[in-house]
Amino acid sequence: MARSPPPKEVMKLEDVIDQIGNRFATVVVASRRARQINSYFHQLGVGYGEFVPPQVHSLSRKPLTIAMEEIAEGKVAVETVEE
Numbered sequence: 001m002a003r004s005p006p007p008k009e010v011m012k013l014e015d016v017i018d019q020i021g022n023r024f025a026t027v028v029v030a031s032r033r034a035r036q037i038n039s040y041f042h043q044l045g046v047g048y049g050e051f052v053p054p055q056v057h058s059l060s061r062k063p064l065t066i067a068m069e070e071i072a073e074g075k076v077a078v079e080t081v082e083e
Contacts, residue, residue, distance in 0.1 A: 015072045026071070029078055033067035 020026040040051035041063070055075040058066045070076050 011069055011072050013068075016068050019071050019074060019076075020078060025078070029076065030064060030067045030071060033070060033076055034063040037063040037066050 016030070017023055017026050020029055036051050037054055040053050043050060054066050054070065056066065056069045056073055058069050060066055060069075067076075
């Protein structure tokens, strides 16, 4: 009986939250980055490079999952503004 390969390391939500520091801020950052990734995929055939491509190699095609993987790996920088 053939053994299946071990599963790819599963990204945990806690890893993403630890990078940002706050659940609500994580949701905002991930949704904004997912919109940027989605816009990048839609403008590929047009010929101009207005959006930053995904910064990680992902097996997922969903922009939100790609954005969360980028955050977990530290590829997304977040600046906080104090008022």
